[in-house]
Amino acid sequence: MFTLDAKQCFNAYTKKFPDVEMNRLKIAHTERVVAVALEIMKRSAFPEALMALGEAAAWFHDVGRFPQFQRYQTFSDRHSVNHALLSCSEILQQGWLDATPAKSRDLILKAVEFHNLREVPPQLDPDEALLVHLVRDADKLDILALLEQAIATDYLADHPEVYWGLPFTAPLSDAVVEAIEAGASVSYKDIQSFADFVLIQVAWCNGGFHFPASCALVLERNSLAIRQTYLCSILPSGEHERIKRCCHLAEVALKRKVQNGASIHISP
Ligand SMILES: [Fe+2]
Numbered sequence: 001m002f003t004l005d006a007k008q009c010f011n012a013y014t015k016k017f018p019d020v021e022m023n024r025l026k027i028a029h030t031e032r033v034v035a036v037a038l039e040i041m042k043r044s045a046f047p048e049a050l051m052a053l054g055e056a057a058a059w060f061h062d063v064g065r066f067p068q069f070q071r072y073q074t075f076s077d078r079h080s081v082n083h084a085l086l087s088c089s090e091i092l093q094q095g096w097l098d099a100t101p102a103k104s105r106d107l108i109l110k111a112v113e114f115h116n117l118r119e120v121p122p123q124l125d126p127d128e129a130l131l132v133h134l135v136r137d138a139d140k141l142d143i144l145a146l147l148e149q150a151i152a153t154d155y156l157a158d159h160p161e162v163y164w165g166l167p168f169t170a171p172l173s174d175a176v177v178e179a180i181e182a183g184a185s186v187s188y189k190d191i192q193s194f195a196d197f198v199l200i201q202v203a204w205c206n207g208g209f210h211f212p213a214s215c216a217l218v219l220e221r222n223s224l225a226i227r228q229t230y231l232c233s234i235l236p237s238g239e240h241e242r243i244k245r246c247c248h249l250a251e252v253a254l255k256r257k258v259q260n261g262a263s264i265h266i267s268p
Contacts, residue, residue: 002104006056007034009096010063017066022075026065029142034058036217037138043213046134050127053104054134057111060096061135063087077116084116111135118185133210140204141214144223147201151230156194163197171239172196172246176203180246183207183253195235195243198227205250212261215254224251 010030017023037058041051064086065075072080088109091097097105111131114121116139120132150156157168170193177199179186186203190196205224209215218224228247232240 002052002056002100004052004056004096004100006059006096009094010059013063013090013094014066017070022069023066026062026069026075029146030059030062032142032145033061033135033138036141037134039217040134040137040211040213043216044211046130047127050107050130053107054111054131057108057131057135058138060091060108061087061112061115061139063090066090082116084113087112107131115139118188137209137211137214140201140209141217144201144204144218145221147198148221148223148226151226163194164191166191166194166197168194169234170195171235172199172242176200177242177246179203180206180249183249195231195239198231199246202227202246202250206246206253209254209257212258215257219251219254219258224254 014023014027034055037054040046041054046054062083064081064083067090068077068080068083068086069075074080075083077083091109091112097108100108107127108131110124110128111134114132115135120129120136124132150159150162156162160166160168172195173190173192175190176186176196179190180199180203183206184203185208186196186200188200191200202224205215205218209218224247228243231243235243
């Protein structure tokens with residue numbers, strides 16, 4: 001039985017770091033990821049025995065962000081360290097899982113370690129896959145929500161740091177559109193414009209979410225229509241057809257997954 005109070009561990013841990021905006025952003029992100037992870041588990045008939053582990057993995061997935069920012073003053077892994085691995089080493093160093101059985105401990109650590117990889121590693125066992133996908137889906141759903149909030153508050157045009165300083169009104173890149181048409185994830189090396197940056201998230205919707213419940217949440221939040229309308233409002237009309245096509249493909253994929261229903265793998 002897993003009885004760790006992960007929320008309490010997280011709250012006590014984050015209090016050790018300065019009360020600055022970047023840290024507050026990560027605390028708020030984690031709280032939302034936990035809420036979404038709980039919602040996905042509730043809607044997915046998640047195995048009861050894994051629910052507390054899923055919640056703990058959500059609380060812990062980004063704890064490495066706090067020492068990362070303290071040491072390097074950046075959240076860019078490329079310019080510092082892999083924050084998921086740093087989260088794992090913090091979890092171990094804090095001793096949060098010392099009293100947890102090895103199997104449960106490994107499940108949480110794998111979910112944290114793999115949450116930011118482009119692709120989920122093959123050969124995960126069914127329980128591992130469930131927890132890894134849970135954290136990845138919940139994390140992505142919050143990243144979608146953040147962009148939607150930025151669009152709603154007209155935050156983007158004056159804050160290029162949000163989208164890596166990419167040209168705001170440059171066209172879509174062919175390679176990015178082709179990836180979406182192929183149902184593949186977008187390679188970050190192909191990202192040349194703000195529109196490409198947005199299409200990374202559209203590609204998540206086209207096959208990047210694991211749980212039908214996650215797809216349902218994306219549809220309920222109107223995430224694709226919001227992106228399509230916004231991109232069409234800032235890009236010339238010659239780009240509109242490709243934008244609409246990408247968003248349409250993603251919407252079809254989301255609806256298909258919702259209709260096909262839950263595909264929970266329950267361990268024997
Ligand atoms: Fe993360």
